[in-house]
Amino acid sequence: MPRDLPIGNGTLLAAFDFDFQLRDFYYPRVGKENHALGYPWRFGVWLDGEFSWLNRQNWRLHLDYVPDALVTDVSATHTRLPLRLRFHDAIDHEKNILIRQVRVQNLSPRPLAPRLFFHADINALENEIGDTVFFDPKNASLIHYKGPRYFLMSCATSTSLGVTHFSTGSKRHHGLEGTWRDAENGELGGNPISQGSVDSVIGMHLTIEPKQEEVCHYWMAVGTNYSEVEELHRQVAQIGPERLIERNIDYWRHWVAASERDFTGLPPELVAMYKRSLLVLRTQIDNGGAVIAANDTDIRQFNQDTYSYMWPRDGAIVSQAIDRAGYGSVSQRFLQFCTVKARSFNYSASILDETGFLMHKYNPDGSVGSSWQPWLDGEEMLFPIQEDETALVIWAIWNHYLIHRDIEVIRPFYRPFVEQAADFLLSFRDDKTGLPLPSFDLWEERRGIFTYTTATVIGGLKAAAGLAALFHEEERARVYAQAAQEIAEAMNEHLYCPHEGRYARGILIKDGEQVRDTTVDASLLGLVLFGDYDPLDARVVRTVQAVEERLWVKMGHGGLARYEGDDYQRAISSSAVAGNPWVVCTLWLAQYRIAAARDMESLEQALPLLMWAVERALPSGVLPEQVHPQTGECLSISPLTWSHGTLVAAVLDYVEKAQSLDGRNAQPLPALAGYEMG
The missing domain is CATH 2.70.98.10 (Beta-galactosidase; Chain A, domain 5)
Structure with a gap:
C-alpha cells in the first residue's frame, strides 16, 4: 500500500x-x-x-x-x-x-x-x-x-x-x-x-x-x-x-518559492507536480545528508527489508536535481555525507571504502546497509559494488561547483574523496578492452560491463578532470580526461553492435568468456544523460529508437518499461509487455527528447512524457516506482525519491532548453566536461 x-x-x-x-x-x-x-x-x-x-x-x-x-x-x-x-x-x-x-x-x-x-x-x-x-x-x-x-x-x-x-x-x-x-x-x-x-x-x-x-x-x-x-x-x-x-x-x-522559474508554456499541473516533488523530496532527506530511497514498510512483504537506505546513485541524481532547483544547502549535506567524516557517525573515515569505491547502499547514519551482492563467484573474490554509484557522486560534486562556483565548499571534498574515487575508476579497468571491469548493473540484478555504468564512469572521470584542473592538479586532470576519452572509444568498439545498429546493454561473463547482452534496456539513455554523448549521433538515435519501440507499453496508459523481459513485480505475463512501466524510465525518455530538441516543436514532444508522470501520481502528488501496465495503479514502493528527483531534473531540463531555443537571456548550466573530448 x-x-x-x-x-x-x-x-x-x-x-x-x-x-x-x-x-x-x-x-x-x-x-x-x-x-x-x-x-x-x-x-x-x-x-x-x-x-x-x-x-x-x-x-x-x-x-x-x-x-x-x-x-x-x-x-x-x-x-x-x-x-x-x-x-x-x-x-x-x-x-x-x-x-x-x-x-x-x-x-x-x-x-x-x-x-x-x-x-x-x-x-x-x-x-x-x-x-x-x-x-x-x-x-x-x-x-x-x-x-x-x-x-x-x-x-x-x-x-x-x-x-x-x-x-x-x-x-x-x-x-x-x-x-x-x-x-x-x-x-x-x-x-x-x-x-x-x-x-x-x-x-x-x-x-x-x-x-x-x-x-x-x-x-x-x-x-x-x-x-x-x-x-x-x-x-x-x-x-x-x-x-x-x-x-x-x-x-x-x-x-518552495526558491524553486520558482519561468514556467511559461508548461501545463499548470506539471508546475504543481514539480513543486510537490520538491516538497516530497525534502521529507525523504535526512538532516545528516542521507538521501533515502523510500520509506514505505509494506515492501517488507517481499524480502523482510525496506528501501530505507541511501543508494549513492539515487542520492547523487536527487542531490543534483535539488541543487539545480535552488537548494544548495540540502545538496551540500549529501555531498558531505558521502565525502567527509561526520562526528556523529563515529567511523574512521568517510563512507568511501579503503579501495576507493562506494558500497551498494548505506544506512542513514553512514553505516553500510544490507546487500545481496556477493563477495565471491566460484573461487574469485569480487567487489560487491555498482561502479556507477561511485562515479555519479564525483559527477554531483562537479555539478555542485558549476552551479554555485564556491570553491571553498567543495575543497574538502576533493582530496579525501574525488582523488581516491577517481583513481579507483582509473584502475578498475580491463587491460585488454579499456572498459571498466565487471560490477553489478544499476538494477542490481546481474554482473558485467554495462553501457550505463560505462557512461557514468566517463561522466565521473570528466568531472574529476574538471575538479583536478580547478585545484591546479594538471597532471591528474590530463590523466582523468584521457581515461574518459579512452573509455568512450572502448565503448564504441566493444559495446556498439553494428549488426543491431545500436549499443548493447552490456557484456556478461559466462564460463569465463565475455558475451554481449543485446537486451534493450532503458538505462541505455544514460549515454546522453551521463556520458555526454551527442543525442543526435546516429548510433545514439538508433539506440533510442529501439528503446521506444521495444519498451513502450502498448496497452493501458503506456509508459516505458525498464528492459525486455523485466520480471520484478511483473503485473501482466505477456510477451507483448516488456515489463511494468517505470516513472524514472519514462522521464529519462523525456530528458532525451529535451536534449535532442533543436526547435520548440521538437522540444514539445517531451511534454506528453512529462505529463504521463504527472498523471501516474496519486491525488496527493506522490510518485511511485512503477505502475500497472494496464490500469496505471501504483505498484511497489511510493513515494520513490528517485522518481521525484528525476521529474524535477526533467522539468528544469525543459525550462532551460526552452529559454535557449527562444532566445531569451537563458543561463543554462555549463557543459559538464572540464576537458573537451575529441
Whole structure:
C-alpha cells in the first residue's frame, strides 16, 4: 500500500497510507528508527452509539496537501454519520512535534456530541518489547518511552487543554489485538500504565451545535528524555497548536518559492507536480545528508527489508536535481555525507571504502546497509559494488561547483574523496578492452560491463578532470580526461553492435568468456544523460529508437518499461509487455527528447512524457516506482525519491532548453566536461 502523505522535517518523518492511517514514523533519522513498523495508528469517531474507524471502507476520503506546503489537507465524510471532517497535519519544520488539527462539522439540524479517538501503536527503537506507556498527571498527557526514546501525546479543544479520556494496554500478545478495541464502545478504560507490548488511545468529547463546527488538536512531542518532550509540550501550549500549523504552512511556502522559474508554456499541473516533488523530496532527506530511497514498510512483504537506505546513485541524481532547483544547502549535506567524516557517525573515515569505491547502499547514519551482492563467484573474490554509484557522486560534486562556483565548499571534498574515487575508476579497468571491469548493473540484478555504468564512469572521470584542473592538479586532470576519452572509444568498439545498429546493454561473463547482452534496456539513455554523448549521433538515435519501440507499453496508459523481459513485480505475463512501466524510465525518455530538441516543436514532444508522470501520481502528488501496465495503479514502493528527483531534473531540463531555443537571456548550466573530448 503506498504512502500517500509523507510529512517531515529531516529528523522526524510521518507517512500516512491510502486509508489515512499513520503507518511509518521515523526518528531520529529519516529512514531510521521506524517506531510504527508499518502497523496502523488509527483514528475513530463515535456518535450516537455508532463507532467507525476512518478508512475508505466507511468514509469518502480525499487526501491532499495544502498547496505548496508540507501540511496535509484531508477531507472525510461518512456514509451514515452526519459529520464532515477536515484534517491538517504537520511536523514542525524546527521542532520534533507532530500536530494534528481536526475540524468537525455538524451536518445535521440538531446538536451532536461526537467523540474522537486517536490511537498510537508505538514500537520504540523498532521493536515492541519492553515499552511503557503511562498517564502523566503533571502534564495531562500520555507518554510512551523506552530507553532514549520518549513520545508525549496531548490534546486540546476550544474549551479544554490536556488528556481527560484515555486507555493504555497490551497489543498482539496472548490474543489481544490492542487497546484500540477499547474505543469501539465510545468509552475508554483509563488504565494509567501498561508495560511490554503496548498501545494507547486518547479520546476527545465534543459538543457541536447544528450546522456548526468544532476545531480540536492532538500533538505528539518526540525526544530522547522526559524533560525534552515536556519542554516541547509546553511550547505547543504556549504558541498554540493552530498557530504552529499556520507557521508551517508559511514556512514551506517560503521554502518552495526558491524553486520558482519561468514556467511559461508548461501545463499548470506539471508546475504543481514539480513543486510537490520538491516538497516530497525534502521529507525523504535526512538532516545528516542521507538521501533515502523510500520509506514505505509494506515492501517488507517481499524480502523482510525496506528501501530505507541511501543508494549513492539515487542520492547523487536527487542531490543534483535539488541543487539545480535552488537548494544548495540540502545538496551540500549529501555531498558531505558521502565525502567527509561526520562526528556523529563515529567511523574512521568517510563512507568511501579503503579501495576507493562506494558500497551498494548505506544506512542513514553512514553505516553500510544490507546487500545481496556477493563477495565471491566460484573461487574469485569480487567487489560487491555498482561502479556507477561511485562515479555519479564525483559527477554531483562537479555539478555542485558549476552551479554555485564556491570553491571553498567543495575543497574538502576533493582530496579525501574525488582523488581516491577517481583513481579507483582509473584502475578498475580491463587491460585488454579499456572498459571498466565487471560490477553489478544499476538494477542490481546481474554482473558485467554495462553501457550505463560505462557512461557514468566517463561522466565521473570528466568531472574529476574538471575538479583536478580547478585545484591546479594538471597532471591528474590530463590523466582523468584521457581515461574518459579512452573509455568512450572502448565503448564504441566493444559495446556498439553494428549488426543491431545500436549499443548493447552490456557484456556478461559466462564460463569465463565475455558475451554481449543485446537486451534493450532503458538505462541505455544514460549515454546522453551521463556520458555526454551527442543525442543526435546516429548510433545514439538508433539506440533510442529501439528503446521506444521495444519498451513502450502498448496497452493501458503506456509508459516505458525498464528492459525486455523485466520480471520484478511483473503485473501482466505477456510477451507483448516488456515489463511494468517505470516513472524514472519514462522521464529519462523525456530528458532525451529535451536534449535532442533543436526547435520548440521538437522540444514539445517531451511534454506528453512529462505529463504521463504527472498523471501516474496519486491525488496527493506522490510518485511511485512503477505502475500497472494496464490500469496505471501504483505498484511497489511510493513515494520513490528517485522518481521525484528525476521529474524535477526533467522539468528544469525543459525550462532551460526552452529559454535557449527562444532566445531569451537563458543561463543554462555549463557543459559538464572540464576537458573537451575529441
